[in-house]
Amino acid sequence: MSEQSTLTYARVNDDVIRMLDKPTFKWWALFIPTLIFVGFGLFCFIHQVYSGLGVAGYRHPIFWGVYITDFVFWVGIAHSGTLISAILFLFRANFRMSIYRIAEGMTVFAVLTAGLFPIIHLGRPWNFYWLFPYPNQRELWVNFKSPLLWDVFAVSTYLTVSALFFFIGMIPDIAAIRDRVTEVPRKIVYSILSLGWKGSNWEWLHYSRAYLFFAAFATPLVLSVHSVVSWDFAMSNLPGWHTTIFAPYFVAGAIFSGLGMVITLTVPIRKIFHLEDYITLDNYDGMAKLIILTSGIVGYAYAIEFFMAWYSGSPAEWGQFYYRATGEYALFYWIMVVCNVLIPLPLWFKSIRRNIKILFIVSIFINIGMWFERFNIIVLSLSHGFDPAAWGIYKPSWVELGITVGSFAWFFMFFLIFLKTLPSVSIAEMKELLPVPRKEAKT
Amino acid sequence: MSDKQGVLGIFSYLDVTIETVKKLRDSGFNNLRVFSPFPTHEIEEVMDEPESIVRFFTLGGAMLGAACGVAFTVLTSMDWPISVSAKPIVSLPPFMVIIFELTILMGALATLLGLLINSRLRRDTPRSMYDTRFSEDKFGVMITCSKDGVKDVEEILTSQGAEDIKFDGV
Numbered sequence: 001m002s003e004q005s006t007l008t009y010a011r012v013n014d015d016v017i018r019m020l021d022k023p024t025f026k027w028w029a030l031f032i033p034t035l036i037f038v039g040f041g042l043f044c045f046i047h048q049v050y051s052g053l054g055v056a057g058y059r060h061p062i063f064w065g066v067y068i069t070d071f072v073f074w075v076g077i078a079h080s081g082t083l084i085s086a087i088l089f090l091f092r093a094n095f096r097m098s099i100y101r102i103a104e105g106m107t108v109f110a111v112l113t114a115g116l117f118p119i120i121h122l123g124r125p126w127n128f129y130w131l132f133p134y135p136n137q138r139e140l141w142v143n144f145k146s147p148l149l150w151d152v153f154a155v156s157t158y159l160t161v162s163a164l165f166f167f168i169g170m171i172p173d174i175a176a177i178r179d180r181v182t183e184v185p186r187k188i189v190y191s192i193l194s195l196g197w198k199g200s201n202w203e204w205l206h207y208s209r210a211y212l213f214f215a216a217f218a219t220p221l222v223l224s225v226h227s228v229v230s231w232d233f234a235m236s237n238l239p240g241w242h243t244t245i246f247a248p249y250f251v252a253g254a255i256f257s258g259l260g261m262v263i264t265l266t267v268p269i270r271k272i273f274h275l276e277d278y279i280t281l282d283n284y285d286g287m288a289k290l291i292i293l294t295s296g297i298v299g300y301a302y303a304i305e306f307f308m309a310w311y312s313g314s315p316a317e318w319g320q321f322y323y324r325a326t327g328e329y330a331l332f333y334w335i336m337v338v339c340n341v342l343i344p345l346p347l348w349f350k351s352i353r354r355n356i357k358i359l360f361i362v363s364i365f366i367n368i369g370m371w372f373e374r375f376n377i378i379v380l381s382l383s384h385g386f387d388p389a390a391w392g393i394y395k396p397s398w399v400e401l402g403i404t405v406g407s408f409a410w411f412f413m414f415f416l417i418f419l420k421t422l423p424s425v426s427i428a429e430m431k432e433l434l435p436v437p438r439k440e441a442k443t
Numbered sequence: 444m445s446d447k448q449g450v451l452g453i454f455s456y457l458d459v460t461i462e463t464v465k466k467l468r469d470s471g472f473n474n475l476r477v478f479s480p481f482p483t484h485e486i487e488e489v490m491d492e493p494e495s496i497v498r499f500f501t502l503g504g505a506m507l508g509a510a511c512g513v514a515f516t517v518l519t520s521m522d523w524p525i526s527v528s529a530k531p532i533v534s535l536p537p538f539m540v541i542i543f544e545l546t547i548l549m550g551a552l553a554t555l556l557g558l559l560i561n562s563r564l565r566r567d568t569p570r571s572m573y574d575t576r577f578s579e580d581k582f583g584v585m586i587t588c589s590k591d592g593v594k595d596v597e598e599i600l601t602s603q604g605a606e607d608i609k610f611d612g613v
Contacts, residue, residue: 009480009580133519141519145537153544161551168558172481172578179575195559199577200585201490203562204482209495210558214551221547228540427578431481437580439456 007277009437012430016173016423017180019273023420026272031416034409041406044399045120053123055399062382062394067121070404072374073257074114074411075155075229076250079222080258081107082162083290085169086218089211095286097429098278102269103262104166105424109414110261111159113407118151120403147228147235154228161221165214171197171207173423226254233377239320240381243308249301253373256294256340259287260366265415267360269424278425281354288353291344291366298373299341316386323384324376328393332372333380339369450596451572451585452605460582461489463603467586472596478573478583497557504553505546512542571611581606 023031048055057065081103088096096103119128131152133142142149175197178190197203230250233241263284270279309321324333343365346352353359384391396404418424454460457479464475477486516538524532572585584605586596593610600608 013579133515139523141523144516144520144541145534150537150540150544153541157544157548160548164551164555168555176480176578179578198573199478199480201477201479201486201492204479205487205492206495206497206558206562208482209497210501210554213497213501213554217547217551217554221544224540224543224547428481432483436457436483437455438458440458 007430007434009431009434012425012427012434013176013180015273015275015278016425016427016430017177019424020177020420020422027416027420031413034413034416037409038406038413041403041409044402044406048120048399048403049125055397057395057397057400059392059394061385061390061392062379064121064378064382065394066375066396066400066404067117068378069371069374070407071114071117071121072229072250072378073371074110074117074407075158075226076254076257076370076374077261078107078110078114078158078162078258079226079251079254080256080262080290081105081110082165082218082222083255083258084262085165086215086222089215090219093286094433095283097433098275098280098425099262099266099283099287100429101169101426102266102424103258104162104169105415105418105422106258106261106265107162108159108166109411109418110258111155111162112414113411115155115159116407116410147231150228151232154225158221158225161214161218165218168207168211168214169426170422171195172199172428173426175199176427177423223251226251233381238381238385239309239314239316240305240324240377240384243305245301245304245308249298252294252297252301253370256291256298257366257370259291259294260363260370263287263359263363264367267356267363269419270356273424275425278430281356284356284359285350285353288347288359291362292347295340295344295347295366302337302341320381320384324380327380327384329376329380329383333376336369336372336376339365340373343369446590447587448590448593449569449572449585449587449611450593450600451574451583451609451611452600452603453574453576453607453609454582454584454603454605455580457483457485457582459603460584461485463584463600463605464489466599466603467584467596470595470599472586472588472592474587476585476587478577478581478585480578480580480582495561497554497561500557500560501550501554504556505550507553508546508549509542511549512538512545515545516541569611572609574607574609 056067084096084103085100085107088100118131119125122128131142131149133144171194174190175194178187178194181187181190227247227250230246234243234246236242266279270276306321306325309317312318324330343362346358347362379394383394452463454463460477460479464477467475475490477490479486517533520532520534526532574581574583577583584600588596597608
């Protein structure tokens with residue numbers, strides 16, 4: 001930790017709490033455009049509710065398009081946040097400490113964004129609550145055997161648990177802010193949020209236990225959520241979807257895309273808020289290694305899908321994959337392969353893993369590549385099913401693209417608010433990394 | 444209130460804090476609380492508190508969640524049986540997903556409850572026995588003792604080099 005030698009406990013408090021100062025012009029310059037795009041997304045949605053789903057590009061045989069792509073994309077983005085905050089916590093990987101709060105915030109906001117899409121996708125979105133099992137006048141219950149219902153349970157559990165985990169991790173840090181701020185309204189809000197935290201050994205004892213259990217719950221949960229999302233597809237009998245590799249393939253892809261998003265988000269934050277002492281090159285090195293691993297798994301999945309399609313001897317299955325690489329959507333397929341498999345390859349070199357600029361550019365390509373991966377899986381399978389008479393082409397409409405852009409703005413809006421209201425770096429955990437103050441050197 | 448008195452000593456060094464706790468113990472003061480800006484095993488060891496009971500909340504919540512998951516899926520399926528291709532009405536493999544998610548959900552909520560009940564609602568230190576520096580870089584030792592013992596406690600804290608000492612009725 002030589003790079004952190006200039007840090008002291010007091011400086012950690014200063015630096016993190018300084019980020020919560022009054023928003024600057026730059027912050028507003030980012031925030032106002034995000035609000036405008038959120039407004040545009042909302043306008044598109046209202047237009048769609050008013051006019052019906054016809055304004056989305058849905059045409060027979062494709063009735064799952066950009067909205068479901070966005071849903072899977074955003075759930076995937078969420079996953080690496082939990083990986084960094086929970087799984088790496090269980091493995092005691094210290095490189096997580098400075099970035100995990102940002103990654104966790106990303107998780108919560110990405111799930112919030114993802115959760116909108118199944119509702120946007122509904123023909124009658126005002127009836128979305130029919131998805132929840134509740135006693136109703138028809139005495140009907142939901143179908144627990146449907147993968148779509150598993151999704152409701154998985155995603156809502158994920159949102160609840162990751163939001164709680166996010167909040168619990170922040171309690172000691174919110175107390176530190178409470179102790180520092182002087183303006184009365186802010187002091188009241190932070191006092192309530194800190195739940196009266198004092199940092200006594202009694203509190204730390206229970207807190208540490210509870211945090212460990214949350215991490216232990218979040219770990220299998222995160223693996224289950226994207227597996228369940230993958231079963232939305234794999235459980236149905238359609239070429240390109242009906243395969244057993246989907247769960248691990250989706251989980252690896254989710255972590256891969258999420259790591260890309262963590263890098264995309266942290267690089268500018270590190271620069272703007274001068275967090276070079278906190279988010280170090282070692283942190284990026286660690287994340288880049290995870291990208292190499294997950295990119296490898298994703299690349300393997302792309303290859304094995306082709307092999308299985310050929311080996312199965314099923315003309316429909318082979319036809320689907322041949323279509324992916326050579327059909328109308330071939331450009332999208334090859335964008336996916338280049339962005340997800342080839343572009344991350346230079347990260348095998350240490351000098352590139354520690355080059356922030358290159359890493360940032362690679363991360364952008366990963367985001368693009370992973371969006372196209374979901375598009376390819378969903379749309380291409382639907383457009384080229386068993387029956388050649390029912391093949392078709394789907395083009396996203398401006399409404400769908402508007403809502404997609406709006407969803408990115410919606411995500412960044414929460415993120416910008418988070419940066420100015422809550423501690424983006426864990427104060428208490430950063431202190432654990434620093435040498436403990438001792439009067440006499442420990443023998 | 445009672446004849447109990449709270450005394451709070453503030454320290455800059457972890458080793459001195461731990462040494463002070465040991466000295467106070469040796470002098471017969473056992474009602475102690477230590478404050479720190481981050482969790483350390485050293486404090487945990489010297490305080491020797493019993494294992495946190497949050498784990499029982501977690502276990503209880505998780506088991507209740509699993510039971511609810513089983514009951515929910517099985518009972519609602521049997522309430523309105525829809526036979527499709529003579530497949531079983533109660534089919535555990537798909538229900539496992541729901542059971543698993545509810546186990547996690549209720550386990551996590553129970554853990555939160557356990558944390559709140561055990562560390563928050565149990566307000567055992569008065570507001571005045573806190574210093575805002577504990578969330579920054581200082582350590583604190585709070586002693587609850589009889590009024591007669593206050594002088595001894597103060598002596599120990601001063602001899603250990605406490606930077607600040609506060610008093611309050613408990």
